[in-house]
Each structure stands twice: as structure tokens, then as C-alpha cells.
Amino acid sequence: MTALVQRARMDDTLAEAVGPPPVVSLRAVTRVYPGVKPVEALAPTDLDLNPGEFFSVVGPSGCGKSTLLDVLSGLGRPTSGTVTFNGQAVDGVVPEGVGIVFQEDASFPWLTVRDNVAFGLKHSTVPADESQRRVDHALRFMGLADFAGAYPAQLSGGMRQRVCIARTLVTRPSLILLDEPFGALDQQTRLLMGDELLRLWRETGATILLITHALDEAAMLSDRVGVMSARPGRFIDMVETGWPRERDSSIVSDPRFGEITARLWSRLRAESLRAMGAQGPGGGR
Amino acid sequence: MSATADVPARTTPARRRSGSWDGLILLVLALLAWQGMHLYVGEAALASPVKTLTFLAGFLRGPVFWGHFAATLAAFGWALLIGAVGGIVIGLVLGERRFAGDVAEPILAGLYAIPKVTLYPMILLIFGLGMSAKVAFGVIHGIIPIILFTMGAVKTISPVLLRAARAMRLTRRQTALEVLVPAVLPEILTGLRIGFSLTFLGVLIGEMFASQRGLGFLIVNGINLHNVPMTTGMILVIVLFALAANGLLLWLHRRFGGPSATPEHA
Amino acid sequence: MKLKREHALTLARLGVIGGAVLLVEALCRSGVINPLTLLPPSRMAADLFGLLASGQIAHDMAFTAGTIGAALVLSIALGFGLGVLVHALPRVRRALDPLLASYYSVPFFIFYPLLVAIFGLNAFPLVVLGMAFAAPAMMMSTMAGLDRIPRVLLRVARAHRLSRVETVRQIVLPSAAPYLFTGMRLALAYTFIGVIAGEFIMASSGIGHAIAYAYEGFDNNTMYALMLLVLVVVTVINMSLHAYETRLAKRRARA
Structure with a gap:
């Protein structure tokens, strides 16, 4: 060994x-x-x-x-x-x-998909228009653009995990x-x-x-x-x-x-x- | 998985010992609070623990108490019997008939949340003063949770259990006795426990208003006659009775409800 | 298909309630039910309208509303505070567990005469009774909500370097919100029950007292009108809060 x-x-x-x-x-x-x-x-x-x-x-x-x-x-x-x-x-x-994606469903059930993704930048110094752009990009990149207004409960498990990945991605x-x-x-x-x-x-x-x-x-x-x-x-x-x-x-x-x-x-x-x-x-x- | 793992942990000797210490500490704290309250508000409002117990020692030996106690117990017993049998039957029927159940559920939940005490005069007008009004009042308090819990239990039986029963070629009778009853029993026991408490509450409120018999009457009578030890003593008797009955029902629930149905975790 | 069933259910519910009211109305009008026992619902409604218009019960209504409001605010504050505190102290919680499990088996109303003897015949014992009934429900809901915050969400908070205050504001409170809301809804229902029942048994004003007073004075018209008032107010409040809660839960329910 x-x-x-x-x-x-x-x-x-x-x-x-x-x-x-x-x-x-x-x-x-x-x-x-x-x-x-x-x-x-x-x-x-x-x-x-x-x-x-x-x-x-x-x-x-x-x-x-x-x-x-x-x-x-x-x-x-x-x-x-x-x-x-x-x-x-x-x-x-x-x-x-450092971005972390967990095994469990870690999407926030009280936020829409868009707000979930934007959460990643809520506490950063990234200016508003830039963070807007990044959120849009992450949503598109993860194939979530059509579900931006939905709540996690309306999505499948795979889609919810995409939300979590997108939330991490926006922080680059x-x-x-x-x-x-x-x-x-x-x-x-x-x-x-x-x-x-x-x-x-x-x-x-x-x-x-x-x-x-x-x-x-x-x-x-x-x-x-x-x-x-x-x-x-x-x-x-x-x-x-x-x-x-x-x-x-x-x-x-x-x-x-x-x-x-x-x-x-x-x-x-x-x-x-x-x-x-x-x-x-x-x-x- | 974790629920079954919890059960032995809950009953280790160390836990049990610390549990009985907790109980003792709570008891002492309650007595101290009672004594403190008595000193604060004075003899005319609240009797001290010692005085109350002395009073009870004498009062419980006389025939007056037991007459009133029997009146309360009789009204409560009838109300509980009617509420339990009626509640379980209605609950089973409504649980079986999906549509009727879904129609009834919010109506029942609405009735459950209204201050039923305001309806008591109507009960009195319909049944007249006396035993039957108290029974009716107890029943309308207790029957609704029993219906709701029974109905919920039947409605949420996992379909896979019934399919498994069919796969094992159980007869209807076997399915009912060996699958349905054990599956719904924990929920029904919870309903009965809540129904028990509310029925008791209903009967006592009935006795506190426009009644001449029962423990509830003794409480109000004690206030009206400035017999403070009487009021305090009767409250103590009722609280102890309620706690003992609830403890017994909780024990039954743990014993027959299965580990997954431990009510504290439900 | 699903929507249709929802509509059918609503219609059936309205039908059941409407049918019951009409049946009572018919039985009363035809004399099967003695007018000394029960009044026709239409009569109750007319009497209630008259009472409200006359302003006769305005004082009692204000008294009851004020008492309930005070008991509600105090119950929510106390229940929430105790819930947070006990949740943070597992040892205390284990000791309190059996007490909380049997708390609601004790019929508190029996304490009310004692409270009157202690505090006098005013709103104070009513507020205490309402709180004794409502605060533990809020406390237990608060603890349930805090217990059920998924641990992974707290890890997300740390992964995003949230401060303690931010974690509470953005993760803990939203996550526990449905339970807190349920607690508040229960607290409202329980303060209603506690206060009105207390007024009914022993009080000098309030809607509950007015009903008892009307009963003792053989004034069935006022009595039934007031019962209808309580029934309608409580049902409307409970139903709308419940509907809101269901909508909230539906949004959150995991598929």
C-alpha cells in the first residue's frame, strides 16, 4: 500500500x-x-x-x-x-x-430559477449589468433560459442540479x-x-x-x-x-x-x- | 432506516436515567413556580401547593367529589365512545371515497378551527341542560380530528402495499386485517389521542358554563364561592388526569404504532 | 382534466354548504324546528346586519379584536423566541420534549377562572389564556422549521461565504418560512378560540360575553346573529390563510 x-x-x-x-x-x-x-x-x-x-x-x-x-x-x-x-x-x-456543487438538491425552493442563479453573485462586487449578463449566459449555457421564471419544484432532478451548477458558474x-x-x-x-x-x-x-x-x-x-x-x-x-x-x-x-x-x-x-x-x-x- | 436506528438509542439506560432526572427537575420547577405564584398573588387568588394537597386529601375522601367526578367521567366516556366510533367510521368511508373525502376535508378543517364554544348555547337549546348537552359538546370537539386523521390514513396508504398484497394473493379479509389495519393504525391512534384531549376539553367547558355537575362546575363554583383551594385542587386533579391519560395513549402509540410512528417525530 | 376536478370539488363543497343552510332554513320556516331552539339562517343574517348597522356591538367587537390582536402578537413573539432558544439548546429540548408532547392534552380553559381571580375581570387574563393556547403552537412550528432546514443549504451559505446574519436572512428564514407561517396561522386560530371561549365563560365585555349574555337573557336573535358573525369572520380568515399556505406549499413541493 x-x-x-x-x-x-x-x-x-x-x-x-x-x-x-x-x-x-x-x-x-x-x-x-x-x-x-x-x-x-x-x-x-x-x-x-x-x-x-x-x-x-x-x-x-x-x-x-x-x-x-x-x-x-x-x-x-x-x-x-x-x-x-x-x-x-x-x-x-x-x-x-472556489465553486461547490453538492450531491443533494441544493436549489433554494423559495427562489425562481433566475434568482437561484443570481444568488451566486448577490454578495460579490460584480456590477449589476455585468452580473445580469453573467446570469443570462449561465442560464443559456445550462439550457435553463426557458425556465428562468419557474420554481425548482417544477423542474426535474437533473434540471435542479443544472440550476445549482449555474449558480456556481456565475461566480467564474x-x-x-x-x-x-x-x-x-x-x-x-x-x-x-x-x-x-x-x-x-x-x-x-x-x-x-x-x-x-x-x-x-x-x-x-x-x-x-x-x-x-x-x-x-x-x-x-x-x-x-x-x-x-x-x-x-x-x-x-x-x-x-x-x-x-x-x-x-x-x-x-x-x-x-x-x-x-x-x-x-x-x-x- | 434512521428511524429504526433511533429506537434503541432512545431507550438506553443512560438516556432513561437522564430522562427521569429531567422529569424530577421539571416537577420541582413546577412546584416552585406554583409556590412563587401563590406568594406573589396571595391567598385569595391561588392556594399554595401544601394547602391544595391538604384540601384534596380531605375532599377526595368525601362523597361530594366522587359524585362530580362520576358525572364528568360518564359524560366524557359517552362522548369519547360516540366520537371515536363515529369518527373512525366516517373517516374510513370518506377515505375510501376519494371525491366525497376531498369535498369534506376543507369543510371539516374549517369547522375544526372555529371557536366551538360559541355554539354551546345552541347545543343547550337543542339538548336542554344536563348530561346530553355535555356529551354532544364533547363529541363535536373530538370527532373532527378523529375523522380527519382516519381519512388521511386511508387516503395515504401506499398503493404498493395493496399491490404487494395482491401479488401474494391475499384474500380481501387477509388484506384488510394484515395490510390495511396495520397501515392505518398509527394515524388513527394519533387521531384518537387528539380526539381524546379535545373531547375532555369540550366536556369540561360544557360543565363550566350553565351546569350543576362535574369537575368543571366545581372549578367555577370554587371561584364564585371564594373557595380557592377547591378551584386550585380541581385544576390539579384535571391536569394530572389529562397528563396521565395522554402518557398512557402515547405509550400505546409507541407500543402499537411501530417505530416510524413515534409521535414526537411525526 | 385536473382543473375540471378542482372545479367539481369547489362546486360540490358550495353545494354541500348551501344545501345544509337551505335545509335548516326550510326546517325552521316549516316549523319542524322550534323557533325557540334555532332561527332560520336568513333571519340570523338579517339580525346580524341590523346589529352591525346599529353600532350596538361595536364596543364588544373592538374589545375582542384588541384582545385577540394583543394575544396574537405576544404569542408569535414569545413562541418564536422560545422556539429559537430551545432549538439552540438540545439538552433543554430533550428535557422539554415530553412536556411539549402532552401540553395540548391539558384543557387550559380550566385555568381561566384562576387567571380571573389573579388578574381581575379584564382583558389581561384573556390575553394570558390566548397566549397559553397559541404560543406553544408557534414555538413547536418554529422548532420544526429550524429542524427541517436541509443541511446542504447551510453548506451552500458557507460555500458562498455568507456571514451569520446573511445566512439567517437568506437561508434560515426563507427555508423555515412555511413552518413559521403555519405557526402563525395556528396561533391566530388558537388565540381566537382562547379569547372568545374565555369571554364566554367569564368576562365583562367582548363578543363571547355578548353571546353568553344574550343566551342568559333569552335573546335568541342577538345570540344567533353573533354566532353567525364569529363563524363567518373565523372561517373567512382561516380559509384565506389556508389557501395562501397551500399555494406556497405547492410552489415548494418537490416533484
Whole structure:
């Protein structure tokens, strides 16, 4: 195991040596949830995200994927170790330039679609006409223009998740964190939303970190996939996909797609069994 | 999932112990507040806990109290019986007939929210002074929530339960006894608990106005005769009776309503 | 299809209510119901109109409205405040839980004579009675609303770097709003019931007292006219608030 981590670390060091400085750096980050029986959610973890990279994290249920996102975004504090975003330390506050999309439906039911999207800019210094333009653009970009006046309750789950993505987009984040954003959607919608996400990634040039439990999603969308172990979570493998930047869901027919998915599953199978054994059947999140 | 996980947690010995401590602390606080209130407003308005209990110790031994108690209990018993049977039957019928149920629901909800006490003179004119007016007044208070809850329970039975019953080829009788009744029971028990409290309230208000019998009459009579310990004592008896009955019904609900129907979480 | 059913329901409801009124009217007119027991609804309406025009009950109406208003405002403020406070203190809440679960099983009206003995025969014991009835409903609704704020929305607030005040204003309050509204609607219905019932049992003015007074004076015309007044006012207020609430809920309901 340690050999794998070391290799992952080496991969990162290599990328660091040739490319520009990383957007996000995690150094020896751990997270322990205190309690009568403290839960070690995250074992010491190092991670660098390169500018413009599409990085996915896969792992068994309850392995600390979401904890990683919490710590990385500033929603939660690491128990030890350091997190930096664009060279600045992140400590319990979400830095400007970071956008987060959650797994749960996080649209505001009391606001129209338009007001939901505009909420992203309500607290910024962006002038009114500029924010108007950005909201219009985000609505059009996410295919929501015809529903601007609707309330979230009138939309499907996939459309509501688009609202949340659009709300993040208007802030022009340089780093977008997505925590199993398509977890509640059906397979076809997931594939389509995956295409949308790739289009968004290309057009904004943002760095994306996607947390998912769907191996095919990770294999299809990412430049690089990190495989996490069962709790306490740590990276046990880093898989470079080598996809071109111009890509969409049609690559699922590429033989490489099958190879990547198979490699991810071979890494994960044992971990998933361990995670299931630890939680007992039916123990979800 | 989480509801079933909560149940053992709710009854761990530590929790139960801290729960009974809480109860004791609340009891002491209530007694202190009562005593403090008594000192503040004076003997003429509110009797002290000690004086009230002394009074009750004597009064409960005499025949006067038990005569009035029996009158209240009889009126309450009849009202509850009529309200429960009538409410469940009407609720089942309205729940079964969608359209009739949807027509009736807002009308019933409207009736539920009006200050029914203003209708009491009409009840008195129709039934005359006495027992039947009190029973009728109790029934109109209690029957509506029982109808509404029963109706809601029947209406919201998950269709998949009935389809599962058909898939298992249960007979109509088996479906009714083994699927329908357990599915609607928790809601009906909630309706009965609320109906119970409101019926009691209705009967007591009936006794407080233009009546010569019952605990409600004793309260008003105590005020009119400046017998403060009597009023305070009767209020105490009624409060304790109501709390005990409600506790019993809550326990029944937990026992037979299933874990998902814990009323505090409903 | 759906709209048609809505219309059919409304028509059927109007039909049921109208039919009931007409039936009573017919029974009264034909003498099946003794005029000493019940008056025809048309007569009640005419009497009410007369009473309102004469200004005879203006004082009682103002007294009741003022008492209800005071009890309502105090109940909402107190209930909301207590709800927020207890929500923030889980230990206190656990201790109060059984108390709140059985609170409404106690028939408060029995305390009213005691309140009169303590505060005197004026509006004050009525306000206290109304509050005892209404404030806990507001408190429980407030706690329910705060409990049901989706955690993810609070995380969104942090992701957008909202301050505490902004989080309360833009996330907590709008999210809990339907529950707060329900609490206020219940508080209004309960203060109405509490105040009018108190006036009815023991008071020197107010609509409830006027009904009891008319009953004792065998003045059925005034009595039924006032009952109709209470019925109509309460029903109109409750129905319109309920309709608004349903519309709000429909907008929010997740598919």
C-alpha cells in the first residue's frame, strides 16, 4: 500500500516539475472526527491539482471522499496538515474562486430559477449589468433560459442540479468541486450531464475535482482518477486516462475506456468488500 | 432506516436515567413556580401547593367529589365512545371515497378551527341542560380530528402495499386485517389521542358554563364561592388526569404504532 | 382534466354548504324546528346586519379584536423566541420534549377562572389564556422549521461565504418560512378560540360575553346573529390563510 502511495506522490512531484504550480495542494492532510470512538476519515494524504485539470476521486461508500472535499474546499478543517489554494492557506473558510456543487438538491425552493442563479453573485462586487449578463449566459449555457421564471419544484432532478451548477458558474470559479452531483439521477441523464460538464470544463478553463462512486463516469470524464481506499481514506492509485481535451460520452465505445474502468474496478473491488464488511449490509452513508 | 436506528438509542439506560432526572427537575420547577405564584398573588387568588394537597386529601375522601367526578367521567366516556366510533367510521368511508373525502376535508378543517364554544348555547337549546348537552359538546370537539386523521390514513396508504398484497394473493379479509389495519393504525391512534384531549376539553367547558355537575362546575363554583383551594385542587386533579391519560395513549402509540410512528417525530 | 376536478370539488363543497343552510332554513320556516331552539339562517343574517348597522356591538367587537390582536402578537413573539432558544439548546429540548408532547392534552380553559381571580375581570387574563393556547403552537412550528432546514443549504451559505446574519436572512428564514407561517396561522386560530371561549365563560365585555349574555337573557336573535358573525369572520380568515399556505406549499413541493 505504502508503495502505491509513494508512487502516487511521485507522479504528482513529476507533474509539478514540468507544469505550472498546482491550483490546490494538500500536504499530509488528515481528518479525525472526534467522539467516544474517534473516526479516522482521512489518513495522511498528499494531493496536487494542476491548473485546468479534470480530476476525479472514486472510492467505496464512506471512504472519506466527501471529507476530502470538505477539507479541500474550506468547508471543514483538516485535523493536521495544510491545504493551499493558489498558494494561499485554506483554513475553514471557502476561498473566493472556489465553486461547490453538492450531491443533494441544493436549489433554494423559495427562489425562481433566475434568482437561484443570481444568488451566486448577490454578495460579490460584480456590477449589476455585468452580473445580469453573467446570469443570462449561465442560464443559456445550462439550457435553463426557458425556465428562468419557474420554481425548482417544477423542474426535474437533473434540471435542479443544472440550476445549482449555474449558480456556481456565475461566480467564474477557477476551481469547481463537485460532490457526486449526478448521484440521484438516472443513467441516461447522467451521461448527458457528463457531456455538459465536459463542455463547461472546456469553455471555462476551470480546474475540476469530481467526487463520484460511478467508475464509468470517472473513466469517461477525467484526465486523472484517484482511487481511494476504505476508511481511513487514502489514495491507493492514480490513473492517467490520456483522453484528448475534446471528448464526449461517445468514448465509452473506445477500448481504452474498458481498460481504464477495469483497472479502477480491480483496485476498488477489495476495498469495497472491506467497506461493506465494516458497515454491514444496507449501511449506506 | 434512521428511524429504526433511533429506537434503541432512545431507550438506553443512560438516556432513561437522564430522562427521569429531567422529569424530577421539571416537577420541582413546577412546584416552585406554583409556590412563587401563590406568594406573589396571595391567598385569595391561588392556594399554595401544601394547602391544595391538604384540601384534596380531605375532599377526595368525601362523597361530594366522587359524585362530580362520576358525572364528568360518564359524560366524557359517552362522548369519547360516540366520537371515536363515529369518527373512525366516517373517516374510513370518506377515505375510501376519494371525491366525497376531498369535498369534506376543507369543510371539516374549517369547522375544526372555529371557536366551538360559541355554539354551546345552541347545543343547550337543542339538548336542554344536563348530561346530553355535555356529551354532544364533547363529541363535536373530538370527532373532527378523529375523522380527519382516519381519512388521511386511508387516503395515504401506499398503493404498493395493496399491490404487494395482491401479488401474494391475499384474500380481501387477509388484506384488510394484515395490510390495511396495520397501515392505518398509527394515524388513527394519533387521531384518537387528539380526539381524546379535545373531547375532555369540550366536556369540561360544557360543565363550566350553565351546569350543576362535574369537575368543571366545581372549578367555577370554587371561584364564585371564594373557595380557592377547591378551584386550585380541581385544576390539579384535571391536569394530572389529562397528563396521565395522554402518557398512557402515547405509550400505546409507541407500543402499537411501530417505530416510524413515534409521535414526537411525526 | 385536473382543473375540471378542482372545479367539481369547489362546486360540490358550495353545494354541500348551501344545501345544509337551505335545509335548516326550510326546517325552521316549516316549523319542524322550534323557533325557540334555532332561527332560520336568513333571519340570523338579517339580525346580524341590523346589529352591525346599529353600532350596538361595536364596543364588544373592538374589545375582542384588541384582545385577540394583543394575544396574537405576544404569542408569535414569545413562541418564536422560545422556539429559537430551545432549538439552540438540545439538552433543554430533550428535557422539554415530553412536556411539549402532552401540553395540548391539558384543557387550559380550566385555568381561566384562576387567571380571573389573579388578574381581575379584564382583558389581561384573556390575553394570558390566548397566549397559553397559541404560543406553544408557534414555538413547536418554529422548532420544526429550524429542524427541517436541509443541511446542504447551510453548506451552500458557507460555500458562498455568507456571514451569520446573511445566512439567517437568506437561508434560515426563507427555508423555515412555511413552518413559521403555519405557526402563525395556528396561533391566530388558537388565540381566537382562547379569547372568545374565555369571554364566554367569564368576562365583562367582548363578543363571547355578548353571546353568553344574550343566551342568559333569552335573546335568541342577538345570540344567533353573533354566532353567525364569529363563524363567518373565523372561517373567512382561516380559509384565506389556508389557501395562501397551500399555494406556497405547492410552489415548494418537490416533484
